[in-house]
Amino acid sequence: MTMLDYLMADEDRAFRDEVRAFLTDELPPEFQRRTRRATSVFHDPAVTLPWQRLLHARGWAAPDWPVEYGGPGWSDLQRYIFASECAAARAPSLAPMGLKMVAPVIMHHGSDQQKAELLPRILSGEDYWCQGYSEPGAGSDLASLQLRAVADGDDYILNGSKIWTTHAHFANRMFCLVRTSSEGRRQAGITFLLLDMASAGISVVPIPTLAGEHEFNQIFFDDVRVPKNQRLGDENEGWSVAKHLLSFERGGRYAPGILAQLDDLREAALATGWIDGPGHTDRLAERAAAIAGLQAIELTGLATSDPIRPSALKILGTEEMQRLDALAIDMAAGIGARPLPDILEVAVPRYLNNRAATIFGGTNEIQRDIIASLAIEGAAAPFDPPEDDLAIFRETLARFFEQQAGKRTDAAWSDLVPPLALDAIGVPAELGGIGSGAREALIVASELGRAGLVLPWATHWVATRLKGEGGQLAPAAVTREAAIDLAPDDATRCWARAALAILDAAEISGLCRTMYEDAVQYARTRSQFGRPIADFQVLRHRLVDMHLAVKKAGALTDLATPLLADIGPGAPEFAEASARVAREAARTVGEGAVQIHGAMGLTDELRLARFFRRAMGLSHRWPGG
Structure with missing residues (x-):
């Protein structure tokens, strides 16, 4: 079973089967072959537009659109299932500029006339859009744009240029930011326009990419007239419209497409024998675990409005894409046989073209600045679910464990377990427990980690689940080996190992969260060169990477609830991914926390030392550790 399978209800599985049948039929x-050989995230319109027409005929061209504008009315999970199935089938990715970027902004800011005229044409593919944002002197600092739009009766007259405009040579429409005023703040004089690429005075000049392909363009505007009724929002208020749009460009579903790329690389590794090289299996497993962490953040955040999420997904998704591109280059270079599988034949141009992924939509450095301003300067990082129905349970554990941790550096079972009936939490009533579920078990493990309390609780919980008959709790001092040996068959033994690995990963995520929060607090209060060290960008970015590592580890273990709930064959690959992501978090967060604390981080005086040692010890118990 995949991570997604664990979240599906019966109606979701029926929906998945319907999508699979449609894709098969x-x-x-030829579209599948072209997708496998695509050298950019922006596929050829000769493929994407016919595919969009097929989807439109079925009512599936715009999964994210509201029903009133032509969307299918799917749930968040169904939209994710659709994206996953399309990626797995190697369906071409539709151009995002119309369907996913300007359309939601038209829905939010457009007039009734604009919605009626433009949205149906975007949905059908009649209009193909490009984005006019960047200029030669305005890239990441977009507010410095200078393309002038001077009012002249019912029109604006545009003079200037735009650059790095993807697929402008295919587009018949552009959404564009222009400067209508130079007074006040730079952002205050920007207006959002929709224009016809056939307008007199527009010229499109190609810019060859690193791979020698034609994807980018520079657009020159020479007295181009744009009717004022093609303005979106009020004059000089385009910055607000643009920010609304960028949230769609940065966020999204990265994991399905990246998983498809990894599957192609696995097939190529097996077909060519590359898999047999030293360390090659482990390299693929590392990438699979990293993608699992990314997908976990996507899945656990489907129905949330976390302001950090779009930037976090943009960083994690694009950087993982580039790591796979680099792996493909290494594979192709190490294989002498020809012809190569499709994924390796296009490895070099894809690697070169996808360097753009961490630049477009706001560079990943800018995204780290955004996260830093929210997670470091703002309140404590929101790692817990915003609407957590177990919040009281979590907070009660956290307070109690924190009190106990303040009294000792080692944990005594007799002091910690009886007050909260800890040995019965997460254990079914028929086994002597209090009837709570696997989710509670994961919370206990995580909160023990946050407090730095060391208990054999995970082995006790697994052993009690395996005792089966008699309704008795396992003894407190049961070892890991003894707990696993209680399994009556190989399938249950597999579950026991997976459960222990996942509970360890949950504890590591708790340890890492505390190390991260301590590092943030120290960086805020420690001053050097006359200012807090949290003001230095290099340390802010390191803290952001620590934040993302904690986020991945926590999200992945949160999704393990169904696996822990039902004793069965388990999911070794899920447990291995959890262990690998937890190991990465232990290193990223622990090493980062020591570095930020400086010389104090090298001593045993801070709890950081104890937490780091514990996290590293746990992280090397399982495959990938």
Whole structure:
């Protein structure tokens, strides 16, 4: 079973089967081949537009659109299932500029006339859009744009240029930021326009990419007239419209497409024998674990409005894409046989073109600045679910464990367990427990980690689940080996190992969260060169990477609830991914916390030392550790 399978109800599985049947019947093999050989995230319109028409005929061209504008009315999970199935089938990715970027902004800011005229044409593919944001002197600092728009009766007259405009040579429409005023703040004089690429005075000049392909363009505007009724929002208020749009460009579903790329690389590794090289299996496993962490953040945040999420996904998704591109280069270079599988034949141009992924939509450095301003300067990082129905349970454990941790550096079972009936939490009533579920078990493990309390609680919980008959709790001092040996068969033994690995990963995520929060607090209060060290960008970015590592580890273990709930064959690959992501978090967060604390981080005076040692010790118990 995949991570996604664990979240599906019966109606979701029926929906998945419907999507699979459609893709089997309607997706042309040539489109699949072209997708496998695509050298950019922006696929050829000669493929994407016919595919969009097929989807439109089924009512599936715009999964994220509201029903009133032509969307299918799917749930968040169903939209994710659709994206996953399309990626797995190697369906071409539709151009995002119309369907995913300007359309939601038209829905939010457009007039009734604009919605009626433009949205149906975007949905059908009649209009193909490009984005006019960047200029030669305005890239990441977009507010410095200078393309002038001077009012002249019912029109604006545009003079200037835009650059790095993807697929402008295919587009018949552009959404564009222009400067209508130079007074006040730079952001205050920007207006958002929608324009026809056939307008007199527009010229499109190609810019060859690193790979020698034509994807980018520079657009020159020479007295181009744009009717004022093509303005989106009020004059000089385009910055607010643009920010609304960028949240769609940065966020999204990265994992499905990246998983498909990894599957192609696995197939190529097996077909060519590359898999047999030293360390090659482990390299693929590392990438699979990293993608699992990314997907966990996507899945656990489907229905949330976390302001950090779009920037976090943009960083994690694009950087993982580039790591896979680099792996493909290494594979192709190490294989002498020809012809190569499709994924390796296009490895070099894809690697070169996808350097753009960490630049477009706001560079990943800018995204780290955004996260830093929210997670470091703001309140404590929101790692817990915003609407957590177990919040009281979590807070009660956290307070009690914190009190106990303040009294000792080692934990005594007799002091910690009886007050909260800890040995019965997460254990079914028929086994002597209090009837709570696997989710509570994961919270206990995580909160023990946050407090730095060391208890054999995970082995006790697994052993009690395995005792089966008699309704008795396992003894407190049961060892890992003894707990696993209680399994009556190989399938249950597999579950026991997986459960222990996941509970260890949950504890590591708690340890890492505390190390991260301590590092943030120290960086805020420690001053050097006359200011807090949290003001230095290099340390802010390191803290952001620590934040993301904690986020991945926590999200992945949160999704393990169904696996822990039902004793069965388990999911070794899920447990291995959890262990690998937890190991990465232990290193990223522990090493970062020591570095930020400086010389104090090298001593045994701070709890950081104890937490770091514990996290590293746990992280090397399982595969990938």
